[in-house]
Amino acid sequence: MLDFLPVNKDDIKKRGISQLDIILVTGDAYIDHPSFGSSLIGRYLESHGFTVGIIAQPDWKKDDDFLKLGAPRLFFGVSAGNLDSMVANYTADKKVRRTDMYTPGNEAGHRPDRATIVYTSKLKALFPGVPIVLGGVEASLRRFAHYDYWDDKVRRSLIFDAKADYLTYGMSEKGILRLAQMTNDQCQMSNEGTETATFSRRFPIPNTAIIIKDISEYKDALVLPSFEEVSTDKKKYAEAFKLYYLEGRKKHPRVIIQPCQGRYLVVFPPENLNQKEFESLFELPFARAPHPSYHAPIPAWDFVKFSTVSHRGCFGGCSFCAISQHQGKYITSRSLPSIKKELQDIIIKQPDFKGQILDVGGPTANMYGMTCTDKEGCTRASCIYPTVCNKLDASLKPSLKLMREIRELPGVKNLFIASGIRYDLALLDDEYMDELVKHHVSGQLSVAPEHICEEVLLMMGKPKVNKFLEFKDKFEALNKKHGKKQFIVPYFISSHPGSTLNHALELALFLKKNNIRVEQVQNFTPTPMTVSTCMYYTGLDPFTGKVVHVPKGEERSFQKALLQPTLEKNYRLVAKALKQMKKEMLLPLLTVRRQ
Numbered sequence: 366m367l368d369f370l371p372v373n374k375d376d377i378k379k380r381g382i383s384q385l386d387i388i389l390v391t392g393d394a395y396i397d398h399p400s401f402g403s404s405l406i407g408r409y410l411e412s413h414g415f416t417v418g419i420i421a422q423p424d425w426k427k428d429d430d431f432l433k434l435g436a437p438r439l440f441f442g443v444s445a446g447n448l449d450s451m452v453a454n455y456t457a458d459k460k461v462r463r464t465d466m467y468t469p470g471n472e473a474g475h476r477p478d479r480a481t482i483v484y485t486s487k488l489k490a491l492f493p494g495v496p497i498v499l500g501g502v503e504a505s506l507r508r509f510a511h512y513d514y515w516d517d518k519v520r521r522s523l524i525f526d527a528k529a530d531y532l533t534y535g536m537s538e539k540g541i542l543r544l545a546q547m548t549n550d551q552c553q554m555s556n557e558g559t560e561t562a563t564f565s566r567r568f569p570i571p572n573t574a575i576i577i578k579d580i581s582e583y584k585d586a587l588v589l590p591s592f593e594e595v596s597t598d599k600k601k602y603a604e605a606f607k608l609y610y611l612e613g614r615k616k617h618p619r620v621i622i623q624p625c626q627g628r629y630l631v632v633f634p635p636e637n638l639n640q641k642e643f644e645s646l647f648e649l650p651f652a653r654a655p656h657p658s659y660h661a662p663i664p665a666w667d668f669v670k671f672s673t674v675s676h677r678g679c680f681g682g683c684s685f686c687a688i689s690q691h692q693g694k695y696i697t698s699r700s701l702p703s704i705k706k707e708l709q710d711i712i713i714k715q716p717d718f719k720g721q722i723l724d725v726g727g728p729t730a731n732m733y734g735m736t737c738t739d740k741e742g743c744t745r746a747s748c749i750y751p752t753v754c755n756k757l758d759a760s761l762k763p764s765l766k767l768m769r770e771i772r773e774l775p776g777v778k779n780l781f782i783a784s785g786i787r788y789d790l791a792l793l794d795d796e797y798m799d800e801l802v803k804h805h806v807s808g809q810l811s812v813a814p815e816h817i818c819e820e821v822l823l824m825m826g827k828p829k830v831n832k833f834l835e836f837k838d839k840f841e842a843l844n845k846k847h848g849k850k851q852f853i854v855p856y857f858i859s860s861h862p863g864s865t866l867n868h869a870l871e872l873a874l875f876l877k878k879n880n881i882r883v884e885q886v887q888n889f890t891p892t893p894m895t896v897s898t899c900m901y902y903t904g905l906d907p908f909t910g911k912v913v914h915v916p917k918g919e920e921r922s923f924q925k926a927l928l929q930p931t932l933e934k935n936y937r938l939v940a941k942a943l944k945q946m947k948k949e950m951l952l953p954l955l956t957v958r959r960q
Contacts, residue, residue, distance in 0.1 A: 368652040369397050370407050371418040373433050386415040387545060388437040390484050391501070392446035392453070392476035393467040394659060395421035397652035400669040402501050403444055408649040409538050415439070415545050421656070422468065422475045425483050428491060436492050439548045442541065443488070443529070444501030445480035447665070449892065451515050454478055457888040458921075459515065466668075470661035478515075485527040497529040498544060505534035505691050508574050508632060509609055509623055510592040511893040512602070512902035519596040519902075522623070522630045524574055532574040535635050535691055536677060538646070540572030569620070571636035580629045583620050587612050591624035599903040606899040607907040614694050616742035637693055643677065644703040653714070670715060672724035672783070673707050675699055675767065679728040680737070680757070681787060682747025684826045684896035685815075685858065685889065688728045695742065696727075698734050698763070701770055712776040722777055723807075725767065726784030731791055734763025746896070746908075749790065750826050761794040768805060781807040788812050788836035789828045802843035806851045812836065813856040816864065817875045824863030824900065824913065830875075855881060859924040860916040861889045862900035866946055869924040873955055876928065886928045888921055930955040 371377045372395065377385060387410055391403040399405050407417040418437075423430030446453065446467055453476060454462055464471045477483040481503050488497060507523035524532040533540045547568065580586070589595075589609060595602040605623070612618045623630040638646075653670070655663050676698040679688045704725065712718055727733065737748065739756040748754045771780045782805045791798055801810075814833040815825050822829060837853055844851050859869060876883060891898040900906060900913045916924055923945070926938035936956055943949050 368650075369395070369656055370404070370411070371416075371434065372421070372656060372658070374435070377418065377434065380416070382416050384436070384438050385418045385434060386410075386437060386439045386549070387442060388418045388420060388434050389442040389444070390420045390423060390431070390488070391444045392422060392450055392480040392484075393665075394469055394663050395419050395656040396663060396666050397654060397656065398666075398669060399647055399649070399651060400447075400672075400674070401665075402447055403442075404651065405646060405649075406442065406500065406538065406541055408651060409646065410542065410545055412645075412649055413542055413545070415549075423484070423487075425477045425480075425487055428487075431484075431487050431491055436495055438552065439545055440496040440498050440530070441488050441492070442498045442500055443481055443484045443527075444499070445484075445503035446476060446501060449503045449506065450476050450478060450480035451513075452890070452892060455515060457890040464664075466664035469655075469659045469663050471664050472661075479526075481523060482527045485529055489528065496531075496548070497527075498541065499524060499527055499529045499532040500534075500537060500541065502691060504532050505537075506687050506893040508532055508534045509589070509621075509630070509894070510595050510605070510625065512891065512898055513893070514891040514898070514901075519592075519602065521592050521625055522574065524576060524630065525625060525628075530575075531570075533572050534574065534632075535572050535693065536637055537572035537635075538638060538642075539636050540570050543570045544573070569633045571633055574630060574632040576625075576628050577631055578628055580622055580631065583622060583631065586620040586622045586631075589621060589623040592626065593624075599905065603899060603903045603905045603907040603910070606896075610690075610746075610896070610907070611744040613690060614742070614744045614746070616695065616737075616740070635693065637677075637695075637697060640697060640700065643697050644699050647673070647699070647703065647707045653711075668723070671711060671718060671722055672726075673704060673711075673722075674727055675704055675725050675730070675733045676727040679732065680735075680748035681729055681732075682745075682750060682826050683815075684824060684900070685861065687892060687894045690894045692728065694748075695737055696732055696735055701767060704767065705770065705774060708771060708774060708777070712774065718776075720776060720778030722771060722780045724781060724783040725771060726782060728784075729787050729790075730782045730784045731761060731764045731786040731797070733767055735759055747826050749787065750828060753793075759790060759793060761790065761797040765794070765797055765800060768800060772804060779804075779807070781805055783807065783811075785811055785813065788814075789832045792832065792836055792839070798839055799843060802840060802849065802851065803847045806849070808850075809852050809854045810840070811854045811856065815856065815858045816861065816868070817872050818864070818868040821861060821864045821868050824906070825858070825861060825897070855883070856885070856887065857883060857928055858887050858889050859928050860921040862897055862913045862915050864916060864924065865914055866916075866920060866923060866927075866942060869927045870943075870946065870948065870951070873927040873930060874951075877955060882931070883928055886925050888925045889916075927955075 389403045418434045468475045589605040590601040618634045621632040678696040817830040891901040923942035926935035
C-alpha cells in the first residue's frame, strides 16, 4: 500500500509517521495519477519533503471520514475535485445528475453541493484552529465575487463563504509549496513540534488569495468595484469582470483587490511552472491506478490511463470557457523526450495496454509548442480570433513532430487525438491535416463549431462557419484519399447569450441541409469567470457595454429542442417554438412525422 499516499492511520504507521504535515480533502475518488488535482499536489508536496495524506470523497453527513487521519501539522487542503461541485451535481437545466464519472461505479451523490464550503465547515468544527487552504477548480473560478447560476445571484469570493485561511487558484503548485514551506518555517521557529501551525500574511504568495483589513501596502494594485457594488449593479459587475479578465491575460499582472463587507480580498499574481518544472511533475512516483480499496470501476480513469498531457494553457479565448482563467492564456509545453518517457512507462507498466495511446494533448491538442513571441504579452482575449496574431508562432510543426515520433515508439499501434483540436488552426497546414486524418482519428473526430450564425459566433469568440465547412470538406476529401470511413462529430451550444430563436432555427435548418444529426446538445451553462456568464447575468457585453439578448426560461428549452427536432420528446417544444416565430410551415421539414 506504500505505492499510494496514506488514506488511513495504518498507512501512516507503515510509513513511520507520527503526524502528517498536510491532509488533502477532495470530492473525487482517489486515483493516483497526474490528471487528478489532489494526487498531483500531494505527490508534488511529498517530493519536497512533506508528508501528505488524502481523504477522498468523505461522507460529509458523519465525522468518521474527516477524523481518520487525525490533525495535520501544517494545514488541510480542501478541493471539490476536478470539477466545480455544482457542475458535477446538476445539468444545465438544474436537474440532478444521475452519474459522476469521478466516483466508483459512476454513482452520483458522493459529493455535496458547494463541496468546498461543506468540507471546510466540517473540518473547522472538528479541528478548530487548524489552517485551511482551498484549491481546485471550484475555488479557482470562484476567487472573485461571481454570479452563481444555481442561486441566481452574485456570491462573495469563496474564501469568505468557506471562512478559510488561504485560497489557491490556477495551476498552483508553486503557491501551495510556498505555503507549506512558510508554515513549516513558522513551526520550527516557534519550537512547537507537532502542534498545528498558524499562517502569517506578511509575504505575498503566488496563485493565492487572502482576506485582510488593511491594504495600505499595496500601492500599485488594481482595485475592483466592491462586492456590494457588483451584487446590486450589473454595470459594476461587468466593469469588475472586464478589469480582472484583462489584467489576468497579461504576462505580468498586478495584485488585484476587491473590497467586501468591510474587508478586502487580495489576489496575488500567478507564477506558473517553467518547462523543466512542468516536466518534473510527470516523473513523480504515481501509482497510476485507482486506490485498491475501490471495487467498482471509475469512468474518469478510463479516459486518462493510456493518455498524457502535452501542454497547459489556451490562447483560444472562447467566451464560454474558463480554461484561460484557470490554466492561463500562455502555453507551456513539455519536451518530446519528457512525453515519450512517460508513454514508454505506460507501454511497459500498464498490464492492460494493447497498443492504443488514446490521447496526447491539452485544452486544445494542436496548440502544442505554439508560443507568443511578445515578451510583455497583451490583453487580447484570443490570439487566434478573429485573426491569428502576428506575434503568435502558430506553427503546427511541433504537433506533427510529436505525432510522428510517438507513432514510432515500440509497442504503439495507434495514437489518437481525443482532446479536441482547433480546426481553424489545423487548416493552416495541409501536411498536419493529412497526417491527422490518415493516422490519428479513432473513427470519429470531435470538433466544436458551436454555432453557424455570425452574430452568435461573435459573442462566442469562435470563427465563422465557412472555416468549419472548409475543414469538413477537407476532412472528407482526405478520408476518401486514404480509404477511411471516419466522421466528424460537431458540438453546438444552444441558448448562448446573443442567440435568438431565429438564430436557433437557422442552425436547425443548416443541420438539416448538411445532413448533420446532433446526438448531444449542450444548453449553455453559466459557470463562474467566463465572459459568457457575465453576459448572461448582466445582459451586457463587458468589453463594449452593448446590450446582449439572453435566452432564459422557456426560450432555453425551445433553442435546445430545435437542434434535435427529430426526437419525439422535442416535438411539442419545436412546434411551440415555430408557432411563436410564425414559422409553423417548417414543422414537417424539421421533425419526424408522428405515427
